[in-house]
Amino acid sequence: MPYRHLKNVATLEYDPAKCTGCRLCVEVCPHAVFVMDGKKARLVDKDLCMECGACLRNCPFGAIAVEPGVGCAYAILMSRLKGRKITCGD
Ligand code: SF4
Numbered sequence: 001m002p003y004r005h006l007k008n009v010a011t012l013e014y015d016p017a018k019c020t021g022c023r024l025c026v027e028v029c030p031h032a033v034f035v036m037d038g039k040k041a042r043l044v045d046k047d048l049c050m051e052c053g054a055c056l057r058n059c060p061f062g063a064i065a066v067e068p069g070v071g072c073a074y075a076i077l078m079s080r081l082k083g084r085k086i087t088c089g090d
């Protein structure tokens with residue numbers, strides 16, 4: 001069971017209308033907040049979000065908004081383990 005942050009405080013917002021289904025958010029998110037649902041990402045549980053900002057910074061289409069906290073280094077580490085390069089905007 002992933003660690004859960006306090007309920008309803010995550011700043012994560014997702015706009016499916018902008019999503020092209022590139023899968024990047026699914027691959028970079030360390031807490032499996034997004035899954036693929038057909039040709040679009042689906043936000044599974046906002047309360048799982050640690051506000052690392054990885055999805056925001058890697059979504060090429062601006063479908064995701066979040067106020068990033070301190071967790072992005074962890075997200076980068078996880079993505080490297082999976083063989084992908086992501087950025088945290090710095
Ligand atoms: S901010 Fe981080 S934890 Fe939250 S959905 Fe995006 S990648 Fe996942």
Ligand code: SF4
Nearest residue numbers: 019020022023025059
């Ligand atoms: S990274 Fe953006 S465009 Fe790609 S699947 Fe996720 S929300 Fe959709």
